Amino acid sequence: MAQGEFALIDWIKVRSRQGAHVLRGIGDDCAVIRPTPGRDMLVTTDMLMDGRHFHLHQAGPEAVGYKALGVNLSDIAAMAGVPKSATVAVALPRENTEAIAHGLHTGMMRLASEYEVALIGGDTNAWDGPLVISITVLGETTESGPVLRSGARPGDVICVTGPLGGSLAGRHLNPLPRIREALTLHSVTPIQAMIDISDGLASDLGHILEESGNLGALIEESRIPIHSDVQLVMRNDGVSRWDHALTDGEDFELCVILDPTDYQRLAGDPTFGPILIQVGRIESEPGLRLRQSDRVVRPYHARGFNHLCV
Amino acid sequence: MAQGEFALIDWIKVRSRQGAHVLRGIGDDCAVIRPTPGRDMLVTTDMLMDGRHFHLHQAGPEAVGYKALGVNLSDIAAMAGVPKSATVAVALPRENTEAIAHGLHTGMMRLASEYEVALIGGDTNAWDGPLVISITVLGETTESGPVLRSGARPGDVICVTGPLGGSLAGRHLNPLPRIREALTLHSVTPIQAMIDISDGLASDLGHILEESGNLGALIEESRIPIHSDVQLVMRNDGVSRWDHALTDGEDFELCVILDPTDYQRLAGDPTFGPILIQVGRIESEPGLRLRQSDRVVRPYHARGFNHLCV
Known part of the structure; x- marks a missing residue:
């Protein structure tokens, strides 16, 4: 993509939801976010690959973007947490690179808007291989704390x-x-x-x-x-x-x-x-x-x- | 990998550095970390693909793991931040899957130990494609705050x-x-x-x-x-x-x-x-x-x- 990468990042940047907790979003070496005082942070990552978790030619990029963010949000739900921010890393195929990137972003934004998740950063690459998308979602616990897998007791x-x-x-x-x-x-x-x-x-x-x-x-x-x-x-x-x-x-x-x-x-x-x-x-x-x-x-x-x- | 995935996750889990800020590391739906009060959080993501950012057969998995974490730590350095935690998502080739996963982990741990970075979670997949590794590093600002790209002035x-x-x-x-x-x-x-x-x-x-x-x-x-x-x-x-x-x-x-x-x-x-x-x-x-x-x-x-x- 060479020069195209920066144009694509700009395209994503102006369309990506931010939030009051985002002090610096896309466009620096790191994003800077402000945690809510007294709350712990939840972190989850899922990587989806074409042919394994979806078939790009069947599903289309919007559905893939939606699913990639959705499976991560599901992990936040499983802790009874509040999703706050997401970073997105993609390896894009060389054919239809921009259209795929735009579709992924549109699909992600459907969920990001619905659940008020800020897209705070990422990494955009093109290559000769199939589409890979890896999303990390950061969330916060509520005042009730996180729900772990480890608290079940006989009789529950x-x-x-x-x-x-x-x-x-x-x-x-x-x-x-x-x-x-x-x-x-x-x-x-x-x-x-x-x-x-x-x-x-x-x-x-x-x-x-x-x-x-x-x-x-x-x-x-x-x-x-x-x-x-x-x-x-x-x-x-x-x-x-x-x-x-x-x-x-x-x-x-x-x-x-x-x-x-x-x-x-x-x-x-x-x-x-x-x-x-x-x-x-x-x-x-x-x-x-x-x-x-x-x-x-x-x-x-x-x-x-x-x-x-x- | 099917059942092998859980064995591999266990292998990684027992060898991954934790830290006092990690309330729950690998092994739940999300990691739970406690931010240092008063500090903002830095977030950066980099994805590396075989044939683009490295050649696995030449470099070997240890060097790839090292580089994948190193480029992310470099982004934390660029904000004058303290790296704290990392999540790692990988798409592993089907051949030598375990050996590659172990090598990646060993390479990452060299840097993680050196800079006291906890490996708090990830996603481990195998597929027919080349190796892809995507790391997200979370860091914290110091009391001096983050250094952005945007503060240069004529004469500096x-x-x-x-x-x-x-x-x-x-x-x-x-x-x-x-x-x-x-x-x-x-x-x-x-x-x-x-x-x-x-x-x-x-x-x-x-x-x-x-x-x-x-x-x-x-x-x-x-x-x-x-x-x-x-x-x-x-x-x-x-x-x-x-x-x-x-x-x-x-x-x-x-x-x-x-x-x-x-x-x-x-x-x-x-x-x-x-x-x-x-x-x-x-x-x-x-x-x-x-x-x-x-x-x-x-x-x-x-x-x-x-x-x-x-």
Whole structure:
């Protein structure tokens, strides 16, 4: 791109949202931001590559830009944090370089505007390889602090915020980060542990169990909310719709672990009831178990991921 | 990598430096860090791609990891900031995936240990493409605040911290970020403006001139410190050694703009004299000019970059 790089940076600079906390945005060696006094900072990074996490020629650059920022915002949601700033590094293909860059930016700005995230810097490169985009999002904790993966206890209720499975039918490109839901929920109740569902509930719940001290969980098959998209990805390969819901991944719903008393208090509330779908309980015995329609409890071993990631 | 990804993350996790400011490092949806009260935060991102910024088969993964973190630390140095934390996202080739990941990490840790930078998170992917590594470094300002590009004034002295040119002979893989030099200097004097020399002095000084209100500069050819590596990259192509010094790039020295009184005070100091090599002056007339050995002043138009970047 040579000289084109600076023109592109200028194009991005005038179109990028700033914020009161941004003392210096795009255009210096570093961005300078002012943290809110008393709040801790949250940092998350995700890199997406053409052919792995998206297909540029199918999805188009706007969808890719949207997804790249969305998956990072989902990580901020999983800590019950407030997203504040993002940096964006891209390796752009040599063909249609500018159009791709503009599309990525437009897609990102849809989410950045919606969640008041400032684009404070980045790195713009062109090369002979496929599109790679790497975003780092900085957020802040609220006065309630961050929600970690490590706070689950036996007896806690396992909830998910929405239906699962089948995201490869297209939904994986349109993550709706559960920022507001997490913040609202955290303002009315302690959350013992939380994670966003990117690798599938079975795998991501596994991280909570492990980080909380090698605990276990019992999932009730009948309670798993199955997304209608699962119909679209089912083949005659013996993978049940429950397996799809538990392992497809890229749902970007949250898995929320609540004290049973807190859960009971909120389950009937018209605001929180719909986003607190109980699917099971935390148990002290290590391992993930599934109670199926025959009422028999069996160990659940997640099959390999079938989604684009990893 | 599938299951290998988590094993690799564990490998990285136990070997990654943390710090007192890191409340939660690798292993949750986000890292949680505690900013130093009263200090602003510096954020910079650089992405390096195989074939553009390095050749993996020639340089090896350790050198790549070192460079990837080093170029980011150089940006923190350019603001006279203190580096604190880094996140690392990689797209790893499928062949020798683990060995490359380990090498990258070892190279990064050399610099991370030296400058007390915590590796707080990242994203590890494998794919069919070449190696891509994208690092974001978070730093903090000191009580003296950040040094921007925009504070130069006519009459100010233009200094560089070391010899320039010829980095492609190999030095570009071994940036020595001028963190300590910048902090020490900033603790004893105001710095009007500063930038690290990544695209060549002519281009990077141009950013200072533009950001400081479309100013100009006169460079004295005889004062330009020419790196001995320039000999190694010279061909019989009409590119003079001064041109190499002004435009080769990836020197990762600093261009420091000082008030003339401050410069005079420090120039004879044994600590600061050697790293404050005056090469010219800021002028009100826009444009970059070079005074050559015949004492004639001519406009200087930087030739295209010949280094690996962009």
